[in-house]
Amino acid sequence: xxxxxxxxxxxxxxxxxxxxxxxxxxxxxxxxxxxxxxxxxxxxxxxxxxxxxxxxxxxxxxxxxxxxxxxxxxxxxxxxxxxxxxxxxxxxxxxxxxxxxxxxxxxxxxxxxxxxxxxxxxxxxxxxxxxxxxxxxxxxxxxxxxxxxxxxxxxxxxxxxxxxxxxxxxxxxxxxxxxxxxxxxxxxxxxxxxxxxxxxxxxxxxxxxxxxxxxxxxxxxxx
Amino acid sequence: xxxxxxxxxxxxxxxxxxxxxxxxxxxxxxxxxxxxxxxxxxxxxxxxxxxxxxxxxxxxxxxxxxxxxxxxxxxxxxxxxxxxxxxxxxxxxxxxxxxxxxxxxxxxxxxxxxxxxxxxxxxxxxxxxxxxxxxxxxxxxxxxxxxxxxxxxxxxxxxxxxxxxxxxxxxxxxxxxxxxxxxxxxxxxxxxxxxxxxxxxxxxxxxxxxxxxxxxxxxxxxxxxxxxxxxxxxxxxxxxxxxxxxxxxxxxxxxxxxxxxxxxxxxxxxxxxxxxxxxxxxxxxxxxxxxxxxxxxxxxxxxxxxxxxxxxxxxxxxxxxxxxxxxxxxxxxxxxxxxxxxxxxxxxxxxxxxxxxxxxxxxxxxxxxxxxxxxxxxxxxxxxxxxxxxxxxxxxxxxxxxxxxxxxxxxxxxxxxxxxxxxxxxxxxxxxxxxxxxxxxxxxxxxxxxxxxxxxxxxxxxxxxxxxxxxxxxxxxxxxxxxx
Numbered sequence: 100x101x102x103x104x105x106x107x108x109x110x111x112x113x114x115x116x117x118x119x120x121x122x123x124x125x126x127x128x129x130x131x132x133x134x135x136x137x138x139x140x141x142x143x144x145x146x147x148x149x150x151x152x153x154x155x156x157x158x159x160x161x162x163x164x165x166x167x168x169x170x171x172x173x174x175x176x177x178x179x180x181x182x183x184x185x186x187x188x189x190x191x192x193x194x195x196x197x198x199x200x201x202x203x204x205x206x207x208x209x210x211x212x213x214x215x216x217x218x219x220x221x222x223x224x225x226x227x228x229x230x231x232x233x234x235x236x237x238x239x240x241x242x243x244x245x246x247x248x249x250x251x252x253x254x255x256x257x258x259x260x261x262x263x264x265x266x267x268x269x270x271x272x273x274x275x276x277x278x279x280x281x282x283x284x285x286x287x288x289x290x291x292x293x294x295x296x297x298x299x300x301x302x303x304x305x306x307x308x309x310x311x312x313x314x315x316x317x318x319x320x321x322x
Numbered sequence: 323x324x325x326x327x328x329x330x331x332x333x334x335x336x337x338x339x340x341x342x343x344x345x346x347x348x349x350x351x352x353x354x355x356x357x358x359x360x361x362x363x364x365x366x367x368x369x370x371x372x373x374x375x376x377x378x379x380x381x382x383x384x385x386x387x388x389x390x391x392x393x394x395x396x397x398x399x400x401x402x403x404x405x406x407x408x409x410x411x412x413x414x415x416x417x418x419x420x421x422x423x424x425x426x427x428x429x430x431x432x433x434x435x436x437x438x439x440x441x442x443x444x445x446x447x448x449x450x451x452x453x454x455x456x457x458x459x460x461x462x463x464x465x466x467x468x469x470x471x472x473x474x475x476x477x478x479x480x481x482x483x484x485x486x487x488x489x490x491x492x493x494x495x496x497x498x499x500x501x502x503x504x505x506x507x508x509x510x511x512x513x514x515x516x517x518x519x520x521x522x523x524x525x526x527x528x529x530x531x532x533x534x535x536x537x538x539x540x541x542x543x544x545x546x547x548x549x550x551x552x553x554x555x556x557x558x559x560x561x562x563x564x565x566x567x568x569x570x571x572x573x574x575x576x577x578x579x580x581x582x583x584x585x586x587x588x589x590x591x592x593x594x595x596x597x598x599x600x601x602x603x604x605x606x607x608x609x610x611x612x613x614x615x616x617x618x619x620x621x622x623x624x625x626x627x628x629x630x631x632x633x634x635x636x637x638x639x640x641x642x643x644x645x646x647x648x649x650x651x652x653x654x655x656x657x658x659x660x661x662x663x664x665x666x667x668x669x670x671x672x673x674x675x676x677x678x679x680x681x682x683x684x685x686x687x688x689x690x691x692x693x694x695x696x697x698x699x700x701x702x703x704x705x706x707x708x709x710x711x712x713x714x715x716x717x718x719x720x721x722x723x724x725x726x727x728x729x730x731x732x733x734x735x736x737x738x739x740x741x742x743x744x745x746x747x748x749x750x751x752x753x754x755x756x757x758x759x760x761x762x763x764x765x766x767x768x769x770x771x772x773x774x775x776x777x778x779x780x781x782x783x784x785x786x787x788x789x790x791x792x793x794x795x796x797x798x799x800x801x802x803x804x805x806x
Contacts, residue, residue, distance in 0.1 A: 156511075217531040218503065237496060241489060253485060260492050267496060271503045276513040279451030283495070286458045290488065293465060297481060300469060304477045 105153040106228075109270075112146040113229040116266060117208070120239040123259060124200050127193075129182055129251055133175050136255055139262055140170030146229075147269045158277040159269065165284050166265060174258060174291055181298055182251060195246045204239050211235040218271065229270035236263030248310050250301055254294045261287055324369065325385045325446055328362045328395075329439060331355060336435035344424035349410040352431050356406040359438065360399040367396050371793050386448040386519055389800030390656075394582060395445050397660060401574050401667050402438045404775035408671045409434075409567035411772045415678055416565065421471050430470060430565070437463040437571065444579050450516045453583055454491070454498050457547065460576055461487045468564035479559035486556040487547055494543025497587070500536035504528045518586060525593040533594045540587040541603055547580035549634045550641060551611040561630035562683070566674030569626055573633040574667035578659050581637060585644050589805050592647075601645040608642030609735065611635065612742035619749035624683045625673045628753060629666065632709060635746055636662040636717075642739065643724040644805070646731055652802045654723030657790075661716035661783055662709075668779035669705035672698050675771045680763065685753055690762035695769070699758045701776040706754045708783050710747040716787035 119139035126132045144167040151159035193200060211234035218230050240260030244253050265283075268275045275283075301307075335355035342348050370392050387395075413430070416422055422430070440460035447453045461484070469480035498516075505515035508527045514520055521528070542553065549557035561569045584604070591600040615635035622628035636658065643655035675698045676691055677683040691699035708715035721743060728736045786794075 214535065217529075217535065218500070221507070221529055221532070234496070237492070244485070244489065250481070257485070257488055257492075260489065264492060264495050264499065267499050271499055272506050273511060275451055275499065275502060276449075276511075276516060278449065278513065279455065279516065282452065282455035286455055286462065289459075289462050293462060293484065296466065297469075297477075297484065300472065300477050301481065304472060304474045310481075 102153065105149060108149050109146055109229060112142050112149065113232040113266075113270070115142045116146070116262070117232050117235060120236050120259060120263075121201065121204060123255065124204055124239060124243055125197055127197070129187060129249070130179075132252065132255055133179055133182070136178075136259065137171050137175040139259065140166060140175075143262055143266055144171065146266070147274070150269050150273060154273050156273050158280070159274045161277065162265075162269070162274055162280045165280070169284060169288065170258070170262065173288075177291055177295055178251065178254065181295055185298070185302060187249070187251060193246050194248055200242065200246050204242060207238040207242060208235040211238060230267060233263050233267035233270055236260075236266060239263075250298055250310055253310070254298070257294075258287075258291070324362060324366045325387065328359060328366060328399075329442055329446070331359050331362060332435045332439035332442060336432050336439060339435055340428060340432035342431075343428040348427065348431050349406075349413065352434060353403065353406040353410060355435055356399065356403040356438065359442075360396075360403045363396050363399040367392050367793075371796070383513060383517060384448055384452070385446045387446065388804055389797040390585075390804055391445045391582065393656075393660065393794065393797050393801075394578060395442060397578070397663055398438070398441050398445065398575050401663060402434075402571060404778060405567050405570050405574075405667060405671075406434070407772060408570070408674075408775045409565075411770050412566060412674055412678070415769060422565075426470055430467060433463045433467050434567075434571075437467075441575055441579050445582065448517050448519055449513065450498050450501060450518065450521070453586075454495055457494070457544070457580065457583060458491050460579065461491065461547070464564075464568060464572060464576070467568045468560050470565055470568075471563075473563075475559075476563040479556075479563035482556045483560035486553075490543050490546025490553060492543070493539045493546075494583075497536040497539030497543055500532055500539065501587075501590075504532040504536070518590075521590055522593070525590060528590075528594045530595040533591045534599065537587060537591040537600050537603070540584060540591075541600075541607070544580050544584040544587070545607055548577055548584060548637050548641065549580075549611070550607040550638065551614040551634065554611065554615075554634050557634060558627045558630040561633065562624050562626035566626070566670055566677075569630070569674075570667040570670035573630065573670060574663045577633060577637050578663055581640060581644070581659065584641070585805060588644065598645075598647055601647045604641050604645030605735070606645075608638045608640075608645055609738055609742075611638030612642065613638075613738065613745075616742040616746035616749065619746055619753075622753070623685055625677060625685050625688060625757075626670065626683055628685070628750075629669055629673060629709075632746065632750065633662075633666055635742065636666070636709070638742075639721065639724060639739070643727065646724075646727055647806070648727060648731060649802050649806075650723055651727035651731070652805050653798050654720045654727060656798050656801055657716065657786075658720035658724065661720050661786065664779045664783050665705060665708045665715070665717060668701070668776050668783075669709060671776050671779075672702040672705055675769060676702060676757065678769045679766050681765075681767055685757060687763065688757045690760045691758045693760075694762035694766055695771060697773040698771055698776075701773060701780065703754065703758055704780045705776075706750050708780065710750050711743060714784065714787045716783045719787050719790075 119135050122135045144163050147163035212231040215231045237260050240256045243256035440456045444456040465484045469477045502515050508524050509515050546553040588600040615631045618631045640655045640658045643651045676688050680688045711717045711721045
């Protein structure tokens, strides 16, 4: 693969990843959200694979494989079985209506491009233009966490943020050193397990997964 | 070699305690494991001191130890040992009153050691990425401990802690990636680009614009973990709803570790950019935290929640002082971290006993502690006196240094710092008085309080307020050089 072609492939994958982020923002059903999340993980793994092949970096293959296993299979599966067992397929019910959320999302993307401008000027890597997309993905995941009120959707927002971080690592630097990549993947896996435990704890203590119920700990209201 | 043993002890004990489960000896094993870590860390500190290296000693590429982290390592193992001693009787009481089950006690002890491991790894790691991983691990180890009692408010607190710190620390990872990106251009890809010891050497070649961007992410990310306003809203919940030993180590130790990470980043960014750009941002966050937290003290009803706000205030003071820079302010900040850690954990011990005595954490119902249990009552009085900065306790010395430094460097900000200190002083004493004096309520419960940890901490804070031993002074002065 020539450098130029690889750049184009990578840009297309970046576009898909960004599209998936917006798709998650627009999605109303939890099941649909999970499917899009898995797709985003797939594009992420593919893009890591392309970078690994083009730049010939061995350890990036491991990262790509890890992503494929963790983010396309394991995590969506854990979440899916959670959703199934708790029977929460109902609508996602955003706090802010969806068109407004999308507009805020667009503003965030423009902001990311502006913020990463100095990096684009300096970098010589063929992947440099995608850093803005990575930052956008992080911020859009953040936005999703803020505007949704179900515990499960917040979890997916969190994991989408993590996707953005991984993409930043591959696109800005051809991947972090392997020690770090492995550590991050391990932390992510533990976090996902804790999320699972938590969702059960919330369900049994509050009888709902609606986070608006969890507003007891406000200033001065505690007994 | 010593460092790997030190890390190994807590990691192995975590596994061991998970196997031992809810036997009678589990709390004693927990104490023993912490004590062994402490002894090893003292040996390590002695080694560092006697070799007299003014600089940094490396162990492979993975760990390093210098004057800044050596005292924090000893502090961490010391406080975790005394907390383990405190936890023995305290958790026995909670267990007896049906607040936790046996299975959860297994989890509790295992996670306690894992938490210590994560903190030590964060302090000793030479790799910015590993530092990040261990910060995240420390969060993950404690998040389910906060919800150990499974009450609605504790589950809510733990969820908030998890989500807010998770997001915060994700942003810190973005900062780490940017830092690596900047370093990679100079040293090429690989682990070399993430080592502190390397980054300090090549800082002149790092691109300042990228480091500035990275610092903003570090500030927000690690700042969330330090509990700086306006990123603090998880802290009072998490520190007040969990079991008290966990509150003590969260407030006393984990906040220090997060601040440690932030200060390391600040040094790097300042070196690369020239001037004190990063320091000024830290000063802003520090001042805001101090003022907001001290004003919030008045509104609290829950005893542990109030002291959690006091932790935000003190972390604000230390952040402000590190931001200020200069020899005197940095010396003050290092001393402040040490003093706050010792005092605050001791206060949480007494607050824990006070709420066990009264059967509630609500300060309105905590009455007449001196009559109910003199040792606990006086322990709380000494603790609050120390944390409010009354002489001759150590916090007076550190706050005095910081105030003097700010008077010298930026006089205009001194009134704000002074205002926060005075407000906190007034608020704490107003809340303290009815709790300790007067007659206790008749339906109080009997507790078996082990007061040794409380008075050990208070004795140290008092002694260090009067006299700073030579080795500590030497380390602080060296650390001041490192952090210049």
